[in-house]
Amino acid sequence: MSSFTFVHAADLHLDSPLLGLAGKSSDYAARVEAASREAFDNLIKLAIDGQCRFMLLAGDIFDGDLRNFQTGLYFIEGMRRLGAAGINVYMVLGNHDSENRFAEKLSLTDNVHVFPKAKPATHLIEDLGVAIHGQSFPRPDVSEDLARGYPPALSGAFNIGVLHTACAGSEGHHARYAPCTPEQLANHGYDYWALGHVHAHAILSEYPHIVYPGNLQGRHPRETGPKGAVLVTVDEGRLAGLEHRALDVVRWATLRVDASGVEEERDLLDLIRTELAACLVDAGGRPVALRLSIVGTSPLHARMILGRSRFRDDIETLLATLSHDIWLEKLKLETQPPAATEAIDPTVAGRLDRELVRLSKDKALDAVLESRLVEIRAKLPAGAHADAFIEQMRAEMPERAATLARSLVSEADHAPD
Structure with missing residues (x-):
């Protein structure tokens, strides 16, 4: 041999x-x-x-x-x-x-x-x-x-x-x-x-x-x-x-940033920039498709949830300042409010946020969602991609519905009298 x-x-x-x-x-x-x-x-x-x-x-x-x-x-x-x-x-x-x-x-x-x-x-x-x-x-x-x-x-x-x-x-x-x-x-x-x-x-x-x-x-x-x-x-x-x-040409990356204790958005953006460095080194100069998750117990929780679009824009701006080619594929806000803040937040926005969280986990909502997904699936062609699409909708719809409700309230709150 x-x-x-x-x-x-x-x-x-x-x-x-x-x-x-x-x-x-x-x-x-x-x-x-x-x-x-x-x-x-x-x-x-x-x-x-x-x-x-x-x-x-x-x-x-x-x-x-x-x-x-x-x-x-x-x-x-x-x-x-x-x-x-x-x-x-x-x-x-x-x-x-x-x-x-x-x-x-x-x-x-x-x-x-x-x-x-x-x-x-x-x-x-x-x-x-x-x-x-x-x-x-x-x-x-x-x-x-x-x-x-x-x-x-x-x-x-x-x-x-x-x-x-x-x-x-x-x-x-x-x-x-x-x-x-x-x-x-x-x-x-x-x-x-x-x-x-x-x-x-x-x-x-x-x-x-x-x-x-x-x-x-x-x-x-x-x-x-x-x-x-x-x-x-x-x-x-x-x-x-x-x-x-x-041998890949575009690199997918998932980054989880712990915002626990961070009180200012500019500090959170700096933290994201720092933790992103390892992803960029690993990519070796390739373009990066980034899925970013913000986790932890943070005083910024309510501000990020209610101002999701603005916060995403801030992150997009941050990424644009970097020398690497990065696309923000998805932003997931998975933070929790500090316990003390939740207990003393009597505002309409605070009570609404807690109610939206409760509703997103309600089994009755699951039943309504499943019935709608059955109707949608019947209109799609057979195949693995259709199945994957339905699974994606099943996973994301409750969060999207809650986010939409929050954004509508936020817009109403900031609308001129």
């Missing part, structure tokens, strides 16, 4: 639509959507510059509803560039690829090997002594354990399994497709499991290595932190190095 390097990536979701983002900022939505292609270009460059012998793609290259055939052509062009550099690609189709109406119609270049849907298959790279095993999803909703049908390890070879799966303990919010367990995979006899489906980078086991590279580009606020692929080095039949390389 010789020494060689390969790259393992998954969940490219090229040109994936971004739920709700266009309604908040069409400019940023366009930038993030374009970022999936730029991250893909970074992946191709990594493989070529790193002189990789091959690339593994563990599913969900495309999104479930590929809206533009040009997306497929863009992928083919990337594969052609790899072929020109002598790099073969071994890929499985994931749940999104299997429901995609264009994926199977693409004429891929000769260096791309797609594993079949009917049963697992093996590709042998003889000069490297590598055996790569895999199976594509035969349909979007695979509930059976595909890994159990993978062939035994080939003796004397470095064995790799390429699998799109929700491995037990790592599923998170992802659907439990092709379920398996880390123990099961570790006992299968392979040297490396190249997994896909879960969008967070994770190493579930070492020797044998069971690895999720995560997706290439974060698409929404749950997908924070560096996103990219894994560069793997093998020396004389043993894994000698594994490095996660950040």
Whole structure:
């Protein structure tokens, strides 16, 4: 056996639509959507510059509803560039690829090997002594354990399994497709499991290595932190190095700032500026989509709640003074008023605020909300994006209703006589 390097990536979701983002900022939505292609270009460059012998793609290259055939052509062009550099690609189709109406119609270049849907298959790279095993999803909703049908390890070879799966303990919010367990995979006899489906980078086991590279580009606020692929080095039949390389173009970040004890808004803005510094360093110069939460028990609570729009404008102004490209995706005010203040606040605004909090938690409101959501859902097309939209509305509507009521009272309070 010789020494060689390969790259393992998954969940490219090229040109994936971004739920709700266009309604908040069409400019940023366009930038993030374009970022999936730029991250893909970074992946191709990594493989070529790193002189990789091959690339593994563990599913969900495309999104479930590929809206533009040009997306497929863009992928083919990337594969052609790899072929020109002598790099073969071994890929499985994931749940999104299997429901995609264009994926199977693409004429891929000769260096791309797609594993079949009917049963697992093996590709042998003889000069490297590598055996790569895999199976594509035969349909979007695979509930059976595909890994159990993978062939035994080939003796004397470095064995790799390429699998799109929700491995037990790592599923998170992802659907439990092709379920398996880390123990099961570790006992299968392979040297490396190249997994896909879960969008967070994770190493579930070492020797044998069971690895999720995560997706290439974060698409929404749950997908924070560096996103990219894994560069793997093998020396004389043993894994000698594994490095996660950040390839994302836009970075999503969540920041929680504790406003406890802060009495002046200018001091709170200074605190936000200070705590944002670490996020900006981590982003490495990339544009940042920021979800900011203000928490803690603060004397500023009522002022921020009643003047939410003005406070957001102040934060936007703060971000504009920084040298980094930052977009405030969402501001969440999760503070609490000091107990003493709440007890002695006899004003109309104080009593109203407490009543709004009580109503937002009322079970009767939940029933009304659910009935309205059922009506809305019946008018939407079937699909995961519609389900996600309903979940987002379910989570945000009580807070939005309370915020609207507060803002109306605030406007009435400041209206001229």
